[in-house]
Amino acid sequence: MAAHLSSGRVNLTALREAGRRELRQFLDKCAGSKAIVWDEYLTGPFGLIAQYSLLKEHEVEKMVTLKPGRLPQADVKNVIFFVRPKLELMDIITDNVLREDRGRSPQRDFHILFVPRRSLLCEQWLKEQGVLGSFIHREQYSLDLIPVDGDLLSMESESAFKHVANMMIRMKREFPGSQNSIFPVFDTLLLLDRNVDLLTPLATQLTYEGLIDEIYGIQNTYVKLPPEKFAPKKQGEGGKDLPTEPKKLQLNSAEELYAEIRDKNFNAVGSVLSKKAKIISAAFEERHHAKTVGEIKQFVSQLPHMQAARSSLANHTSIAELIKDITTSEDFFDNLTVEQEFMSGIDTDKANNYIEDCIAQKHPLIKILRLVCLQSVCNSGLKQKVLDHYKREILQTYGYEHILTLNNLEKAGLLKLQTSGRNNYPTIRKTLRLWMDDVNEQNPNDISYVYSGYAPLSVRLAQLLARPGWRSIEEVLKMLPGPHFEERQQLPTGLQKKRQHGENRVTLVFFLGGVTYAEIAALRFLSQMEDGGTEYVIATTKLINGTSWIKSLMEKLEPAPF
Amino acid sequence: MSRARADEEEYWHSSKFRAFTFDDEDDELSQLKESKRAVNSLRDIVDDDDDDDDLERVSWSGEPVGRRNRLPSFQSLSNALSDTGVKNYAPELRRPKAEYKDYSSDWSPKDTVKRMQRGKVLIFLKRTLRREILFRELEVRQVALCHLIHFLKETGEQKLLLDLLRFLDRTEEVALSQYREHLNIQDVEKRREFLKGCIGLPFSAEDTSHIQDHYTLLERQIIIEANDRHLETAGQSEIFRKYPRKASILNMPLVTTLFYSCFYHYTEAEGTFSSPTNLKKTFKIPDKQYVLTALAARAKLRAWDDVDALLTTKNWLGYTKKKAPIGFHRVVEILQRNNAPVQVLQEYVRLVEDVETRLNLATKYKCHDVVIETYRDLKDRIQLTAYKCKVERGSAEEQNINSILNNTQIRWKN
Numbered sequence: 017m018a019a020h021l022s023s024g025r026v027n028l029t030a031l032r033e034a035g036r037r038e039l040r041q042f043l044d045k046c047a048g049s050k051a052i053v054w055d056e057y058l059t060g061p062f063g064l065i066a067q068y069s070l071l072k073e074h075e076v077e078k079m080v081t082l083k084p085g086r087l088p089q090a091d092v093k094n095v096i097f098f099v100r101p102k103l104e105l106m107d108i109i110t111d112n113v114l115r116e117d118r119g120r121s122p123q124r125d126f127h128i129l130f131v132p133r134r135s136l137l138c139e140q141w142l143k144e145q146g147v148l149g150s151f152i153h154r155e156q157y158s159l160d161l162i163p164v165d166g167d168l169l170s171m172e173s174e175s176a177f178k179h180v181a182n183m184m185i186r187m188k189r190e191f192p193g194s195q196n197s198i199f200p201v202f203d204t205l206l207l208l209d210r211n212v213d214l215l216t217p218l219a220t221q222l223t224y225e226g227l228i229d230e231i232y233g234i235q236n237t238y239v240k241l242p243p244e245k246f247a248p249k250k251q252g253e254g255g256k257d258l259p260t261e262p263k264k265l266q267l268n269s270a271e272e273l274y275a276e277i278r279d280k281n282f283n284a285v286g287s288v289l290s291k292k293a294k295i296i297s298a299a300f301e302e303r304h305h306a307k308t309v310g311e312i313k314q315f316v317s318q319l320p321h322m323q324a325a326r327s328s329l330a331n332h333t334s335i336a337e338l339i340k341d342i343t344t345s346e347d348f349f350d351n352l353t354v355e356q357e358f359m360s361g362i363d364t365d366k367a368n369n370y371i372e373d374c375i376a377q378k379h380p381l382i383k384i385l386r387l388v389c390l391q392s393v394c395n396s397g398l399k400q401k402v403l404d405h406y407k408r409e410i411l412q413t414y415g416y417e418h419i420l421t422l423n424n425l426e427k428a429g430l431l432k433l434q435t436s437g438r439n440n441y442p443t444i445r446k447t448l449r450l451w452m453d454d455v456n457e458q459n460p461n462d463i464s465y466v467y468s469g470y471a472p473l474s475v476r477l478a479q480l481l482a483r484p485g486w487r488s489i490e491e492v493l494k495m496l497p498g499p500h501f502e503e504r505q506q507l508p509t510g511l512q513k514k515r516q517h518g519e520n521r522v523t524l525v526f527f528l529g530g531v532t533y534a535e536i537a538a539l540r541f542l543s544q545m546e547d548g549g550t551e552y553v554i555a556t557t558k559l560i561n562g563t564s565w566i567k568s569l570m571e572k573l574e575p576a577p578f
Numbered sequence: 579m580s581r582a583r584a585d586e587e588e589y590w591h592s593s594k595f596r597a598f599t600f601d602d603e604d605d606e607l608s609q610l611k612e613s614k615r616a617v618n619s620l621r622d623i624v625d626d627d628d629d630d631d632d633l634e635r636v637s638w639s640g641e642p643v644g645r646r647n648r649l650p651s652f653q654s655l656s657n658a659l660s661d662t663g664v665k666n667y668a669p670e671l672r673r674p675k676a677e678y679k680d681y682s683s684d685w686s687p688k689d690t691v692k693r694m695q696r697g698k699v700l701i702f703l704k705r706t707l708r709r710e711i712l713f714r715e716l717e718v719r720q721v722a723l724c725h726l727i728h729f730l731k732e733t734g735e736q737k738l739l740l741d742l743l744r745f746l747d748r749t750e751e752v753a754l755s756q757y758r759e760h761l762n763i764q765d766v767e768k769r770r771e772f773l774k775g776c777i778g779l780p781f782s783a784e785d786t787s788h789i790q791d792h793y794t795l796l797e798r799q800i801i802i803e804a805n806d807r808h809l810e811t812a813g814q815s816e817i818f819r820k821y822p823r824k825a826s827i828l829n830m831p832l833v834t835t836l837f838y839s840c841f842y843h844y845t846e847a848e849g850t851f852s853s854p855t856n857l858k859k860t861f862k863i864p865d866k867q868y869v870l871t872a873l874a875a876r877a878k879l880r881a882w883d884d885v886d887a888l889l890t891t892k893n894w895l896g897y898t899k900k901k902a903p904i905g906f907h908r909v910v911e912i913l914q915r916n917n918a919p920v921q922v923l924q925e926y927v928r929l930v931e932d933v934e935t936r937l938n939l940a941t942k943y944k945c946h947d948v949v950i951e952t953y954r955d956l957k958d959r960i961q962l963t964a965y966k967c968k969v970e971r972g973s974a975e976e977q978n979i980n981s982i983l984n985n986t987q988i989r990w991k992n
Contacts, residue, residue, distance in 0.1 A: 373908070376870050378833075404784055412863070415831040416792035417761065419785055423754055 020270040024166030025522055025551045026201055031163050035065040038157060043074035045153055046127050048093030051078040053112070055099040058131055060236035061172045062098075064162045084108050086115045096127045098157075101135030110145040127153040132160055161555060164237060165268050167543075168536060169555040172236070202553070203521040206478055210529025211497050213473040214430055217565045218390040219355050221534035222468050224285050225267070225278040227339050229533050229561050237268050245334040265331060273328045279537035281457040281465050282336075282343060289333055296326050351383070355390060359470045360451045361442050364395035367402050375409045381418070382570075384410065386562045389430040394441050397434030421570045428569055429497070440495045447492045448476045463538035475538040478525055482542075482550045520551045530560035713745045753779035757789065766828055770796050791832070791861055798860075799827050799835060802852045806842065817842055821879075832861055833871060840875035844884065866903040873909065877916040885913070885922075906930045910939050924948055941968075946975040954982050959990040 021028045043050065052071070068079070078090045082105065087095060097112075099105045113126060130138070134156040142148040161169040210217075221230055232239050240262040247259055269275040273292060277285050299322050306312045342348055354370045357363060371387050388406050392398050398406070411418055425431040445451055450471050452464040463479065464471035480489055525539060531554065539552040560568075716723045723746075730739040736759070743752045757776050763769040773793040781789060803826055809815045810823065827838050839854045846853035858868050869888055876884040889909065890898045902909050906929040913923055924945040930936040933952065940948040946969050953962040962979060969975040982988070 376867065376904075407784065407788075409867075411788055411791075412832040412861070412867070415829075416788055416795070419788055420754060420758055 020165050020268040021163050022166065024553065025520075026167070026553050028163035028166060028169065031161065031169070032065055035159065035162075036070060039066055040070070040074060042129060042153075042155060042157065043071070043076065043096075045155075046094040046096055046125070049075050049077050049091075050094040050096055051080065051088075051090045051092045052076055053080055053082050053087065053095060053097045053109075055082050055097075055105055055131075057100060058098055058159075060238070061159060061162055064164065064236055065159070082108055082112075084111045087112050092124060093122065094125045094127060096129060098129050098131060101130050101133065101138045103138065103141055106138050106141045106145075110142065110147050113147045113150050114145075126151045128155075130154070130156045132156065132158050164559070167540070167553050169553070170559050171555075171557045172559070201522065202524045204481075204523040204550075206481060206523055206525045208474050208477065208525060208527050209498055210527065211429065212477070213496075214428075215359070215390065215393045216470075216472040216474055216535060217530065217532050217560055218386050218393065218430075218562050219359065219467050219470060220352060221466065221532055221561065222281055222283075223279055223466050223534050223537045224282050224336075224339075225537065226466070226532065226534040226561070227282055227343070228267070228335065229559075230563065231339060231342055233561075233564070234267060234533075234559070238264055238266050240264050241335065241338065245338060246331070265335075271328055273325065273332055277332065278533075279466075279540050281460070281468060282339060283457045283468075285336055287458070289329065289336060292325075292329050293333075296322065296329060300326075351387070354387060356469060358387075358390050358394045359445075359467075361394065361445060364391050364441070365399060365402070365439070367405050371406070372409065375413050378413060381410070381414050382563050382566050385421075385425065385431075385566050385570075389425060389566070392431045395434065396436065396439045396441055397432045399434055403431070403433055424569050425566075430566075430569070444473075444492055444495055447489060448473065448480070450476065460541065463541055465541075466534040466538045472532075472535045472538050474527070474531075475535050475542070478523070478539065478552070479542055482521075482523065482548075520549055522551050522553060524553045524555060527554070527556040530558045530565060531556040532561055533559070710745075713742055716742075749780035750782055750785075753781045753785075757781075766796070766800055770800060794860065795832055795835065796829070798851050798857075799830070802835075802839075803827050805852065832857075832863070833867065836863065836868070836871045837875050840872045841879065844872075844876070844881075869902065870904050870908070870912075874912055874916075877913050877918065880916065880918070882918065882922045885909075889926075900926075900929055902929075907932075907935050907939060910943070914943055920945060944968075947978070950975065950978055950982065954988070957988060957991045959983065960992050 021032060068076075071079075077092055078088070080088055080090075082097065082099065084107075097109055099109065109128070116124070116126075128151050134154065139148060139154070142151075160171055162172060164170050221227060225234070228234060228239055232241055241264075243259040243261060243263045246263040267274055267278070269278075277288050280288065299318075303312075303315055306315045350370055354368060368387070368391060371384065371391075374387070375384055388398075388410075392403075407422055410422070422431065448471070450464075450473060452462055452469055452471060455462070455464050455469045457465055457468060462471065463475050466472065477486075480486060486493060520543075527535070536554055539554055542548055543551045716726060727739065727742065730736075730742070736755070740752050740755060743749070743755065753776070756779060760769055760772050760776070763772055770793065773789070773796060776789050777786070777793060779789075806818070806823070806827070810818045813819065821841070823842075827835055830838070836854060836857050839852055839857055843850070843852040844854060846856075848855040848859065850856060854868075854872060857863065872888055873885060876882075876888065889900050889902050891901050892898050906926050909926045910923060910930065913926065920943065923943055924940075924947060927936060927940045927943065927945045927948050928951070930939060933956070937949065937952055939945070940952065946965075949965055949968075950962065953965065962983065966976060966979050969979065
């Protein structure tokens with residue numbers, strides 16, 4: 017089950033094992049049969065650490081979702097709440113506890129597991145409601161860095177980068193052989209704050225995985241897709257009802273085909289799929305050539321693998337078709353054209369016609385916001401007239417309450433006034449070669465293939481750090497927000513990693529504030545470059561795309577629940 | 579008050595842990611009794627949490643016992659910060675001001691944050707400090723400040739949050755924070771009142787005008803809604819009978835309101851609140867937006883004459899010409915979406931400036947005459963001939979094509 021976690025240069029299964037160990041320890045502390053009441057948000061991330069079978073081994077007999085009202089009648093000795101430290105959830109828990117029938121026998125013991133950490137605020141709140149004493153074990157489960165794939169770790173948390181330091185320490189502890197007396201695992205640690213590169217998440221990703229995330233959203237390696245294309249075609253069964261439940265698929269490197277196409281530019285995926293189709297077809301044809309018993313036996317033994325490959329191909333062909341419907345649409349094309357104009361520095365200083373048309377036609381607000389923010393970032397901020405014009409049009413079309421949203425975007429630096437009177441972006445773009453006209457989508461030679469022309473700024477920085485070093489771009493670095501510094505950790509000579517000839521350095525790139533799948537693809541591209549010299553492991557506070565990112569910055573404009 | 583003040587001065591300068599009351603009796607016994615009573619009354623709320631290993635407890639007599647008390651009560655938090663706060667609690671549990679000062683300056687920002695994350699220091703500080711001092715201390719500790727602001731937002735302590743922001747001169751945030759509250763007001767009249775109150779707040783100049791507009795818009799919507807509901811129920815108005823309203827206009831954005839007005843109140847004079855021209859004037863809606871919206875509304879009603887009038891301008895000589903501030907291809911799009919008949923569409927396709935776009939649209943929407951005219955103007959014999967198969971045999975269009983093809987006057991380019 018952990019095949020995808022050990023596929024990388026650094027074996028991340030150890031990290032997951034640590035997570036499971038901690039979970040087991042807590043469950044055993046609450047001795048006896050148990051029921052778990054889940055904060056729904058946590059089920060996804062937990063699924064990456066442990067499955068129900070593990071919980072069952074530790075006497076978890078029932079699992080329910082956290083909601084107000086009475087807890088279900090389960091004949092268990094313990095009821096454990098797995099929750100994030102949020103006040104509104106404390107209210108629900110209080111309701112559950114107060115409605116518990118104290119007369120019943122046997123009585124149930126209550127416990128809370130705060131994920132990822134306890135909160136005084138929450139415990140105070142519970143105390144105020146008079147229920148704090150009802151809980152026997154109140155602990156925290158530091159679900160900090162979750163291994164998502166062989167080279168990817170995510171915290172799946174929005175506001176967690178304060179705890180990065182703690183996590184670094186934890187990680188060092190968990191990796192086998194990374195005790196102080198043994199070789200360190202990573203040669204370099206690169207911490208990149210999202211603020212350094214606000215541009216990249218705003219652009220539409222063009223890798224296969226990136227597009228799946230942009231269009232359908234990938235949650236904890238799972239994606240939910242419209243079911244129509246996935247209806248199994250059973251022979252002899254015509255007119256069967258089409259499934260109505262969305263099709264859920266898991267996407268990680270354990271699936272061979274997916275590992276091959278996930279990071280490719282979408283335009284290069286079609287040819288891979290058709291080649292694969294031929295190979296699989298040919299493999300199945302082999303059955304006609306199998307004559308001897310030995311040959312037949314061999315063919316049969318390979319059948320499961322071939323069937324899996326065929327099913328995988330079918331799924332991805334369907335997904336590619338779904339994506340193609342979108343990418344060939346006029347609207348997608350027009351949107352992409354404007355994005356690329358901005359990124360290559362064209363006309364970023366005046367109000368854009370396409371954006372105005374979209375507002376006039378009341379396209380989804382997030383789409384508009386992505387575009388105006390992209391323009392603003394590519395212009396080092398907008399001139400007063402242009403900014404006021406956009407703001408006015410947005411407020412008049414979508415409602416005045418969005419003043420709050422626009423203010424949040426301004427605070428985040430995404431949509432703001434050009435204060436210095438000059439636009440730094442062209443210099444940054446030229447020096448770091450962010451826009452590459454001659455991009456090769458089929459056989460890329462540069463990371464700019466992930467956006468069909470735009471090289472993600474963040475990854476360019478990583479690339480230049482490895483070779484030839486940041487000294488060469490000092491001037492440009494000063495133009496980017498925030499301080500930058502390098503620190504070398506002195507290791508005693510005995511501990512310095514004895515690198516084999518030709519072996520690459522390993523760099524951990526930690527994105528504080530989120531990373532996109534396209535950036536991950538770009539880093540993987542660098543990893544497998546000949547003579548690249550460096551392999552990358554990626555960690556982040558959260559996996560994001562432009563839409564989810566802007567959404568998190570948008571004001572919650574519905575009234576509070578209480 | 580001065581007596582208490584004098585007492586306090588004495589307290590601050592006296593030895594650390596001496597028991598103290600606000601009475602001016604010097605009777606030691608009664609002093610002790612008073613303190614003991616105060617401490618006992620606190621016992622209920624003082625918690626014995628194990629994990630407070632870095633807090634010192636002070637016994638009722640003032641001797642430190644190795645652990646400090648923290649005040650766990652939540653309500654007491656806000657009480658502590660209101661002006662009456664400090665004196666409610668057993669005085670001897672407070673540390674003298676001098677001691678406190680030493681404490682905090684020792685803490686590095688990281689330390690302060692760490693302690694604040696565990697909440698204890700925050701509560702401790704809130705208990706002992708006057709609000710102004712707390713605010714002042716926090717001003718120089720950015721991270722701690724962020725924590726406190728987040729904390730106040732989470733717990734909904736709006737008033738305190740606003741006071742803090744005002745103190746920090748983040749007045750725009752104050753204004754926005756207050757404005758945000760309007761979302762929690764469901765009743766329209768109350769919301770309108772609230773918005774009116776927001777107008778004087780220290781927003782930026784541009785935002786002020788938006789808030790003003792928000793208020794004015796809601797005010798108008800209330801009037802329109804009341805009026806229209808009346809019209810609807812009275813059943814006399816034809817437009818409302820034919821197209822019953824699907825939703826109320828309250829709290830809708832401005833452009834939506836304009837569309838509504840162009841739909842239901844198009845012919846009204848500028849003087850009424852519900853007329854489109856009134857809206858345009860009041861909110862300074864640009865021509866482009868106005869024409870677009872009015873066009874969409876009239877097209878939905880299939881009022882082609884109105885569409886025509888919108889796009890026709892008269893110059894000073896009295897000649898009319900067609901003009902569209904949004905480009906005729908957009909006009910065509912909108913009309914087509916509303917299933918305009920080909921004759922109507924055709925007229926506007928003809929006016930599309932860009933030839934290629936014109937041809938595309940004309941072909942797409944089967945505006946044969948326009949296609950034919952355009953190919954003729956382009957002198958493109960091949961395309962024109964090819965187009966013959968797109969028209970009906972024996973139709974007027976076919977005859978037209980033929981006559982043009984046969985026209986010897988034309989110098990075809992191919």
